[in-house]
Amino acid sequence: MKLYNMKAGMNPRRVRIFLAEKGVSLPTVEIDMGKGENATPEFLKINPLGKLPVLELDDGRYLTESIAICRYIEALHPEPNLFGKDPLEQAFVEMWDRRMEHDLMRPMVDNFVHSSPFWKGRRPQVAEVAPIACESANAMMKLLDGELASRPYIAGDRYTVADITAQCALLLGKNTGTPLPEGLPHLAAWWGRVGARPTARA
Ligand SMILES: N[C@@H](CCC(=O)N[C@@H](CS)C(=O)NCC(=O)O)C(=O)O
Numbered sequence: 001m002k003l004y005n006m007k008a009g010m011n012p013r014r015v016r017i018f019l020a021e022k023g024v025s026l027p028t029v030e031i032d033m034g035k036g037e038n039a040t041p042e043f044l045k046i047n048p049l050g051k052l053p054v055l056e057l058d059d060g061r062y063l064t065e066s067i068a069i070c071r072y073i074e075a076l077h078p079e080p081n082l083f084g085k086d087p088l089e090q091a092f093v094e095m096w097d098r099r100m101e102h103d104l105m106r107p108m109v110d111n112f113v114h115s116s117p118f119w120k121g122r123r124p125q126v127a128e129v130a131p132i133a134c135e136s137a138n139a140m141m142k143l144l145d146g147e148l149a150s151r152p153y154i155a156g157d158r159y160t161v162a163d164i165t166a167q168c169a170l171l172l173g174k175n176t177g178t179p180l181p182e183g184l185p186h187l188a189a190w191w192g193r194v195g196a197r198p199t200a201r202a
Pocket of ligand 1 (some may be wrong): 002006009010011012033050051052053064065068085
């Protein structure tokens with residue numbers, strides 16, 4: 001297998017942290033979005049959406065979508081478990097991971113895309129979207145602060161893929177205009193915990 005990676009990208013980072021937690025290392029091909037390498041005819045044959053990460057399988061097919069790649073890695077390398085050990089834990093991990101992707105990561109990406117000069121000419125930009133997206137991201141961080149008052153990790157008492165999704169979202173937000181607000185001590189403590197893991201900079 002081979003991983004197509006984009007160093008600065010939030011979604012490739014989700015897969016890199018997941019692999020590091022599993023202790024799995026894969027041959028990697030670096031794709032530079034700044035140079036348009038994700039939009040070449042060759043890359044579009046690999047992923048017609050022009051997005052990273054992509055996992056090239058041994059049979060020559062390409063698997064995309066970070067969470068699908070992580071699920072496949074989990075099936076191949078079940079330990080340490082990151083998707084939940086029993087039906088109920090799996091359901092809660094899924095619930096929180098979806099919330100982290102849809103209600104935290106999505107508005108942070110929307111704020112970035114609609115406010116940053118980096119995306120000018122790359123995506124349609126509607127300036128009014130950015131503050132609305134910021135508000136949604138901040139509301140979710142406030143909700144998480146309340147949740148983390150009574151448990152150490154996003155989906156329960158241990159680190160799971162839902163934490164990986166949230167920590168990659170917060171890292172994007174920190175660098176693109178939706179940083180962790182002041183006055184959320186439980187979320188700040190969680191951020192410290194996940195940031196202290198040896199895999200955090202994978
Ligand atoms: N839903 C996809 C999103 C992938 C994605 O948006 N990747 C970004 C990097 S973080 C990308 O390749 N962007 C290139 C572009 O939008 O042109 C996933 O979960 O993997």
